Amino acid sequence: xxxxxxxxxxxxxxxxxxxxxxxxxxxxxxxxxxxxxxxxxxxxxxxxxxxxxxxxxxxxxxxxxxxxxxxxxxxxxxxxxxxxxxxxxxxxxxxxxxxxxxxxxxxxxxxxxxxxxxxxxxxxxxxxxxxxxxxxxxxxxxxxxxxxxxxxxxxxxxxxxxxxxxxxxxxxxxxxxxxxxxxxxxxxxxxxxxxxxxxxxxxxxxxxxxxxxxxxxxxxxxxxxxxxxxxxxxxxxxxxxxxxxxxxxxxxxxxxxxxxxxxxxxxxxxxxxxxxxxxxxxxxxxxxxxxxxxxxxxxxxxxxxxxxxxxxxxxxxxxxxxxxxxxxxxxxxxxxxxxxxxxxxxxxxxxxxxxxxxxxxxxxxxxxxxxxxxxxxxxxxxxxxxxxxxxxxxxxxxxxxxxxxxxxxxxxxxxxxxxxxxxx
Amino acid sequence: xxxxxxxxxxxxxxxxxxxxxxxxxxxxxxxxxxxxxxxxxxxxxxxxxxxxxxxxxxxxxxxxxxxxxxxxxxxxxxxxxxxxxxxxxxxxxxxxxxxxxxxxxxxxxxxxxxxxxxxxxxxxxxxxxxxxxxxxxxxxxxxxxxxxxxxxxxxxxxxxxxxxxxxxxxxxxxxxxxxxxxxxxxxxxxxxxxxxxxxxxxxxxxxxxxxxxxxxxxxxxxxxxxxxxxxxxxxxxxxxxxxxxxxxxxxxxxxxxxxxxxxxxxxxxxxxxxxxxxxxxxxxxxxxxxxxxxxxxxxxxxxxxxxxxxxxxxxxxxxxxxxxxxxxxxxxxxxxxxxxxxxxxxxxxxxxxxxxxxxxxxxxxxxxxxxxxxxxxxxxxxxxxxxxxxxxxxxxxxxxxxxxxxxxxxxxxxxxxxxxx
Numbered sequence: 001x002x003x004x005x006x007x008x009x010x011x012x013x014x015x016x017x018x019x020x021x022x023x024x025x026x027x028x029x030x031x032x033x034x035x036x037x038x039x040x041x042x043x044x045x046x047x048x049x050x051x052x053x054x055x056x057x058x059x060x061x062x063x064x065x066x067x068x069x070x071x072x073x074x075x076x077x078x079x080x081x082x083x084x085x086x087x088x089x090x091x092x093x094x095x096x097x098x099x100x101x102x103x104x105x106x107x108x109x110x111x112x113x114x115x116x117x118x119x120x121x122x123x124x125x126x127x128x129x130x131x132x133x134x135x136x137x138x139x140x141x142x143x144x145x146x147x148x149x150x151x152x153x154x155x156x157x158x159x160x161x162x163x164x165x166x167x168x169x170x171x172x173x174x175x176x177x178x179x180x181x182x183x184x185x186x187x188x189x190x191x192x193x194x195x196x197x198x199x200x201x202x203x204x205x206x207x208x209x210x211x212x213x214x215x216x217x218x219x220x221x222x223x224x225x226x227x228x229x230x231x232x233x234x235x236x237x238x239x240x241x242x243x244x245x246x247x248x249x250x251x252x253x254x255x256x257x258x259x260x261x262x263x264x265x266x267x268x269x270x271x272x273x274x275x276x277x278x279x280x281x282x283x284x285x286x287x288x289x290x291x292x293x294x295x296x297x298x299x300x301x302x303x304x305x306x307x308x309x310x311x312x313x314x315x316x317x318x319x320x321x322x323x324x325x326x327x328x329x330x331x332x333x334x335x336x337x338x339x340x341x342x343x344x345x346x347x348x349x350x351x352x353x354x355x356x357x358x359x360x361x362x363x364x365x366x367x368x369x370x371x372x373x374x375x376x377x378x379x380x381x382x383x384x385x386x387x388x389x390x391x392x393x394x395x396x397x398x399x400x401x402x403x404x405x406x407x408x409x410x411x412x413x414x415x416x417x418x419x420x421x422x423x424x
Numbered sequence: 425x426x427x428x429x430x431x432x433x434x435x436x437x438x439x440x441x442x443x444x445x446x447x448x449x450x451x452x453x454x455x456x457x458x459x460x461x462x463x464x465x466x467x468x469x470x471x472x473x474x475x476x477x478x479x480x481x482x483x484x485x486x487x488x489x490x491x492x493x494x495x496x497x498x499x500x501x502x503x504x505x506x507x508x509x510x511x512x513x514x515x516x517x518x519x520x521x522x523x524x525x526x527x528x529x530x531x532x533x534x535x536x537x538x539x540x541x542x543x544x545x546x547x548x549x550x551x552x553x554x555x556x557x558x559x560x561x562x563x564x565x566x567x568x569x570x571x572x573x574x575x576x577x578x579x580x581x582x583x584x585x586x587x588x589x590x591x592x593x594x595x596x597x598x599x600x601x602x603x604x605x606x607x608x609x610x611x612x613x614x615x616x617x618x619x620x621x622x623x624x625x626x627x628x629x630x631x632x633x634x635x636x637x638x639x640x641x642x643x644x645x646x647x648x649x650x651x652x653x654x655x656x657x658x659x660x661x662x663x664x665x666x667x668x669x670x671x672x673x674x675x676x677x678x679x680x681x682x683x684x685x686x687x688x689x690x691x692x693x694x695x696x697x698x699x700x701x702x703x704x705x706x707x708x709x710x711x712x713x714x715x716x717x718x719x720x721x722x723x724x725x726x727x728x729x730x731x732x733x734x735x736x737x738x739x740x741x742x743x744x745x746x747x748x749x750x751x752x753x754x755x756x757x758x759x760x761x762x763x764x765x766x767x768x769x770x771x772x773x774x775x776x777x778x779x780x781x782x783x784x785x786x787x788x789x790x791x792x793x794x795x796x797x798x799x800x801x802x803x804x805x806x807x808x809x810x811x812x813x814x815x816x817x818x819x820x821x822x823x824x825x826x827x828x829x830x831x832x833x834x835x836x837x838x839x840x841x842x843x844x845x
Binding site (some may be wrong): 014017018019021022025030044070073101103104114148174176177178179183204207208220276294297298300301302304305306307308311312313367 | 430431434437438442445475477478479480482483484485486499528530553660683693695696710715720721724725727728731732735736738739740
């Protein structure tokens with residue numbers, strides 16, 4: 001195959017380079033689009049279990065007096081405790097603030113720095129695998145006793161204390177002039193891990209967030225994530241939730257007239273990634289259709305392009321094909337060999353395109369990976385483990401094969417069926 | 425062209441697909457840019473949001489005398505007074521789900537006769553229209569609007585009823601001129617909807633630069649005649665300021681320096697200052713990213729056309745050397761050869777364009793345009809977008825055929841024919 005590729009390069013350099021450029025460009029763009037999607041759904045630390053997660057970002061509520069009106073936003077701790085926490089079919093679940101907020105952190109009598117803080121419960125660190133380099137997270141007893149503890153990232157520790165070593169564990173510092181004690185240091189987290197991201201994590205009970213409620217304590221400022229033991233447990237979890245939801249709504253309606261509007265929550269990671277507003281259920285099918293349309297256009301347009309060039313190249317080799325046929329080569333053999341020969345060029349060009357897309361993604365992560373309405377001002381960072389997965393490589397190979405088939409299939413089929421006499 | 429009909433069919437198919445895709449992208453740009461450049465209704469330059477947090481009880485700085493609602497509210501009003509006394513600051517206001525580029529919203533329903541209308545509910549303190557330069561529909565100044573808020577009046581956007589109705593409805597100005605009583609739909613006294621004290625109708629204010637959503641109501645519930653209560657300011661979750669232009673160079677640093685002392689009142693602590701420009705950029709990031717992605721898609725399509733034609737016509741000129749040589753021998757000029765090849769590509773594009781326009785019209789009819797909530801599709805919009813798509817395609821066709829055509833026009837007939845022999 002490599003010999004065939006080098007022969008083509010030498011005999012028709014312009015057309016070969018145009019073909020390689022066209023193929024590399026197509027694979028580059030498709031893989032960039034694939035990575036932009038995968039960064040939202042593929043597993044990487046600290047969201048390594050994304051395939052087992054069900055996210056409950058917001059809640060919706062109505063009242064008997066509101067007609068069709070609803071109130072939509074984050075949930076209260078009451079909602080989490082009565083709907084999600086009792087789940088038995090899930091491995092665990094966690095409640096955390098619906099978004100990070102920017103606060104002042106400082107040592108006494110020092111200039112404060114700005115940090116993004118995410119208040120969470122103690123189970124947060126069981127659901128999201130933040131990598132501790134020193135200390136440990138707050139546990140249930142510390143959470144329930146509202147202790148002012150904090151876990152921070154290495155870079156935040158360096159900014160605040162000048163270092164990020166084990167010796168800092170137990171150190172005191174101030175958040176909004178209130179004293180906290182550092183109990184854990186973790187590796188920095190990219191804002192692209194949008195559920196787990198923060199620079200500092202504190203117990204919810206050490207803040208006033210649990211009291212920040214509305215609609216009679218049925219709505220609040222929290223989101224939740226459920227972690228299943230296995231993806232196959234999702235139907236069982238949803239079935240158990242349906243029973244809990246029915247019971248909670250019956251109880252609420254009999255009380256002061258409120259009822260939750262479920263909008264089919266919770267959502268898988270893929271569905272949660274397309275969710276924008278709390279008052280609308282995301283349309284996953286529409287999002288998938290749009291993505292498929294983009295992939296098709298990005299494949300079909302270059303395939304048509306490359307097909308006409310392949311047609312021209314094959315036409316030049318008609319006498320060679322005729323000689324091979326006259327020596328006993330079968331039509332299917334000719335078809336197969338033409339497709340495989342072109343595959344070498346497609347794979348080489350695909351490799352170039354894929355490499356370019358990874359380099360592009362690493363260099364331009366801040367502008368490439370959209371975070372929508374982000375509450376954080378921290379720059380977006382991406383790393384190779386976040387971008388490269390078996391699924392990404394698989395997709396790259398698949399698109400190369402499909403592109404090759406689309407642009408070589410018809411010309412090769414026609415060439416294999418040409419009459420030997422006419423070709424000679 | 426008929427001799428190479430098979431290759432030309434492939435090219436025509438490519439032109440058709442790319443034309444429609446380019447039209448879709450042009451349509452998105454047309455609609456979003458048309459919306460973007462429409463009047464916004466407010467100004468956000470030199471505006472900043474201040475983030476204040478409550479110092480918790482665990483802090484040694486906590487002041488228990490400010491624990492009650494009245495004391496907390498008084499502390500908040502004191503912060504507002506101190507901000508307004510700063511020479512750099514022109515206006516300052518608290519608000520609830522009201523500042524621009526805001527993902528949090530509250531709704532409001534007002535009615536007259538049996539008609540009701542919905543809009544965004546913006547609870548604000550009086551300086552708010554001064555900060556964002558809101559204007560009355562009859563030309564009332566922001567200061568006049570601020571005075572009306574102090575009097576407890578509700579200010580509705582002029583399109584409050586008409587924007588959410590499919591039937592044509594009068595503007596708020598027309599309703600007021602006709603003496604119509606506008607009432608709250610949310611509040612009832614003795615089973616009847618309570619009449620609202622309506623002030624000036626306002627020029628509609630768009631939700632953001634890429635949205636048409638613009639019906640809203642402004643009210644200061646702390647001064648509302650229904651249940652005036654200064655402590656209601658505790659529900660106002662935003663604090664924004666307008667800085668005088670000549671002082672807007674390091675205001676964030678100045679405010680943060682004043683945070684521990686001058687602006688530290690009660691248990692309120694200033695922790696962050698963000699410009700509305702930064703907030704706007706974050707809020708609209710998904711739309712601006714979409715525009716960028718579509719631009720990249722457009723560029724990709726155009727490069728594909730260029731490469732496809734370059735490759736195809738390179739082969740074509742190689743295979744047609746004899747024909748070109750004979751044409752030269754029979755009197756064709758170099759320019760004629762050049763123009764002929766370019767003309768083949770443009771002719772093919774022109775033949776395909778009516779089909780592409782028909783596909784564009786079909787997509788428009790079935791509402792498969794990329795942009796939501798923008799101006800409705802019109803013949804002008806389709807024509808402009810299809811025309812732009814055609815021009816872009818033609819440029820790429822000409823660019824792609826240029827080099828092979830130049831190569832072809834340099835063929836020496838005698839050499840070409842003797843090589844073949």
